[in-house]
Amino acid sequence: MNRLQVELPGLTLKNPIMPASGCFGFGREFSKLYDIGQLGAIMIKAATLEPRFGNPTPRVAETPGGMLNAIGLQNPGVEKIMAEELPWLQQFDVPIIANIAGSTVEDYVSVAEKISAAPNVHALELNISCPNVKTGGIAFGTDATTAMELTRKVKAASAVPVYVKLSPNVTDIVEIAKAVEMGGADGITMINTLLGMRIDLQSGEPLLANRTGGLSGPAIKPVAIRMVYEVSRNVSIPIIGMGGVASAEDALEFLYAGASAVAVGTQNFVDPFACPSIIEELPRLLDRLGLSTVKECIGRSWKSNEPIAHHCP
């Protein structure tokens, strides 16, 4: 028995560790550093219908314990990803989770239809943090009804299970989670980045050309853990947790909170060997804590079913 194995809709993971979308490209660069076949899965960079150049630079800025990014979904478009990237990835025995993004519901549906047909795409990750052009740029993921509708349509178009990636920039993440579950989501991935900004004192202007960006890295881990804990107690679909994972201990904290697997984003930049290191360390950590399998860690922190008494700071 493989004590690290986890079974999720569409995905048999040899271990619960995978790189997060946008932090691993399509795997080519990391494949030169280590065997990416050892990963639990790979969440590839967002695919949109048309190629996108993304935002002007600077696109990244450092913050205390974290970083901001405003890459702006740069990608070669779904056609090219299917023609060049996915076939290349077939040489590795690792399930691909294809992150999809768009500006309209039709975009998403179209990308989902196409990319879910690729043989090594085992699941979709629906990035609902994107601004919806039809509603003046309000993100799909910040309104429960919109999120549910989008999920329903993408689910109908997809040949593989659909995981919806939640935005943390909402008042009530449980409401959104329940809505996407109702919309037919097979799983949830969370969290995407928190909206943030840094201002450069020399120029007096926002450091990122796009002004705002997404905050990721260790700084956001407590927010992610809180959200995974709350959502996992309120939906019955599995969660792939992420947000600041830098070590096997962090990964375990997400499992305890209620995630069934864990994605590593920013830490791939800090240490390009982060994923294999965590995979290597996990069994040792389980031993140290007297645990036998990853599965028994999932949701271990749920003390009771009592609702959370929110703190008044």
Place this chain on the structure above:
Amino acid sequence: MNRLQVELPGLTLKNPIMPASGCFGFGREFSKLYDIGQLGAIMIKAATLEPRFGNPTPRVAETPGGMLNAIGLQNPGVEKIMAEELPWLQQFDVPIIANIAGSTVEDYVSVAEKISAAPNVHALELNISCPNVKTGGIAFGTDATTAMELTRKVKAASAVPVYVKLSPNVTDIVEIAKAVEMGGADGITMINTLLGMRIDLQSGEPLLANRTGGLSGPAIKPVAIRMVYEVSRNVSIPIIGMGGVASAEDALEFLYAGASAVAVGTQNFVDPFACPSIIEELPRLLDRLGLSTVKECIGRSWKSNEPIAHHCP
């Protein structure tokens, strides 16, 4: 001319630096370390109608670049604060901003009425992050209408200007800010803490007895800056900014983002001399950047009036 001076509704600040509520008690402890009369103002610990013991311990936990707290509004109640703490504070030539909290609208109104009558209370800070018992614990500050109504009632009851302290745990902070402005707020203070959690791997349970807590410290600064930037461009009342301020540079970043003054919370624990150090450093920093007054820094980062193109991560 005092180049650090800032004028705000009800408040003439000799400098824009003040300790944030809950991170300075009522000033007694810090007064033994330095002359607290040099502070721009003091935001005292939340006052509630009745005394509160607060949450069980552990009440604090450390996180990467930040900390979680779930003190739970421990305070001796408004009567005792007025009898013992405010009179003691009168020896210092420093305006007091009284933070008020409650579980019902009536609580808030009653505390506002009482405490705003104290001679050295120059403004109220209305903490709307508290759970509203009437709506099953949903925080006042997460719904625009509720926030507006609460503001209106407190404003009517208060003898001094009312600053509303916004919760960052919302989808659209600009909407809440506009609502409280409509409700008659004289100013805004922001941000309160982000909801977070940490799980202890040994016990397998949330580290805080209250499970969730409020995230503060440098980790949240980019979120705070983004929110101050967005809100300041959309309301015409002034903002006292906070969230992760640890240095004069951080304070200036908030001013650039659009705040008119800055509060220091968590850093008081890291360095109890944080406030006087920042006050001392500010003029030097202005010099270094070729700026003459604090006033000219406010909102300096606003490049243009174009709305923010939100990033799709």
Place this chain on the structure above:
Amino acid sequence: MAIIKDICTVIRVKKIADSIFEMVLEGRIADEVENPGQFIHIRVTEGNAPLLRRPVSIAAVDKKNHRLTIIFRSGGQGTLLLSRKVPGETLDILGPLGNGFPVDKVDSGGTAILAGGGIGVPPLYGLGLKLREQGVKVISVLGFQTAESVFYQDEFASLGETYIATVDGTSGTKGFVTDVLNERGFEADILYTCGPLPMLRALEAGDYARETYLSMEERMGCGIGACFACVCRKKDDPNGHSYKKVCSDGPVFKAGEVLI
């Protein structure tokens, strides 16, 4: 005597048992120390990883040379960094904090038991020195996990009778501090203790001396009484609003004063 913030110099760092380090620091804070059992709040790094200060008891003070000794277990991020400091490096320290042990509750010629568990042992050493100075007879009962984690046995032995208990029996009595106390049945005027909660509870419940003082631990924010992170309830008002702050009202309380 005042709380000050001072940049102290690391004079010596020595591993004295499994994961246990003894550090000698020099700085003006030493001049302000009043009582054994007071603690210091150490900023272990200039940056913010980790962010918060670490509370550590003062194990001994050498006022002449403006030096403090602390003894700590290196476990988490902060104490690990602390254990790697080398002589000459400096540390930003706030202190002395808290009230420490009352040393005037026992007369010269009287007997005091010092009951320490693990990392609760250090402050008792400074207390023992002070009590000896005052002519008090000191009996030390120190509990550890295992032989490898025992430290300061000789130092305590030089103060008076000293008994060791280890959970696994690899050194001294097998079991807990209370096992030694029950077995020996010492007659004592006062018992001072510091250690894990279960030990404090057992000592409070038992009847080992006429008076008992306990030193408490709690997670801290400010360390000076301003943030309300470290409160505990008063025993006579278990559901009310009364409280004591471990950092500024404690860390030492009379048995029965606070709920443990």
Place this chain on the structure above:
Amino acid sequence: MAIIKDICTVIRVKKIADSIFEMVLEGRIADEVENPGQFIHIRVTEGNAPLLRRPVSIAAVDKKNHRLTIIFRSGGQGTLLLSRKVPGETLDILGPLGNGFPVDKVDSGGTAILAGGGIGVPPLYGLGLKLREQGVKVISVLGFQTAESVFYQDEFASLGETYIATVDGTSGTKGFVTDVLNERGFEADILYTCGPLPMLRALEAGDYARETYLSMEERMGCGIGACFACVCRKKDDPNGHSYKKVCSDGPVFKAGEVLI
């Protein structure tokens, strides 16, 4: 030749000009260096303050002793920590990264101009060494703010004619690198440059050699081509989807290839 991550040892740190430090590192990464102009990505601390690696050019390589020299300006949080490292300390380094300067574009006997500005000067030194080895005549034109910030003047002088420009005129020509070039009107086969954007733009616009290669700077995430933080547009498709990544396609580009 591969990108590796290695724990390198700090051999020497020396302040060589105002805020400018030279550091010699030893490790396996030196063995993998192919071209001058490649860079390394340095993790300046084990913790996460600061979080991201810092990209710094390789100024010179000593393959025999497995050593690298870097020269950096200490300004922000990361480079400040770097400047405080002492010999014997280790650093987690990823590299060598990027493609560096093409050294085969100029024949033996030909002439190359090295035009460097401020912290863009370091990689040109390794380039000059290599070109000299290949029998290329090297003319160096180095721009700085002021006399106090000038470094490596002697090292470049040992490679060939060397001219200094300072903005305030306290050393060499008053003005910019382009002022020297315009004044002197060198005949050159190739110009290699690294420095601030306005300088790169001026050199691209001017006609100082038959071919020009520029080394670019951009804020980076991964440093290896995976995160799309460091892209620039291609000059022939200014509004399209074409791009080059500074970290993996660059940092050196032929003038006219990318939009600067």
